Amino acid sequence: MPVVATNVGGIPEAIANESLGILVKPGNKEELALALNKALDKEWDYPAIAEYRRQFSRDTIADEYIKLFKSF
Numbered sequence: 118m119p120v121v122a123t124n125v126g127g128i129p130e131a132i133a134n135e136s137l138g139i140l141v142k143p144g145n146k147e148e149l150a151l152a153l154n155k156a157l158d159k160e161w162d163y164p165a166i167a168e169y170r171r172q173f174s175r176d177t178i179a180d181e182y183i184k185l186f187k188s189f
Contacts, residue, residue: 119161121152136162137169 120138122128132138139152171177 119156119159119166121149121156123149131173133169137166 120132122132122138122140123143124140125143129140132140139156141148141152
């Protein structure tokens with residue numbers, strides 16, 4: 118699911134580009150309102166979003182950590 122979020126912390130890494138969501142500056146109500154309207158009007162690529170989500174699912178990340186720990 119695409120998101121509208123503020124550009125703080127690790128959020129920019131999770132929302133790598135505008136095909137996944139829209140980032141706004143924290144505290145900017147006008148920019149947030151515009152981004153929400155843009156998100157509602159935008160034609161999102163839901164299959165691409167779902168694939169990105171699968172790449173970073175809890176199970177996928179856990180499997181990657183297990184592989185990393187086993188490599189030592």
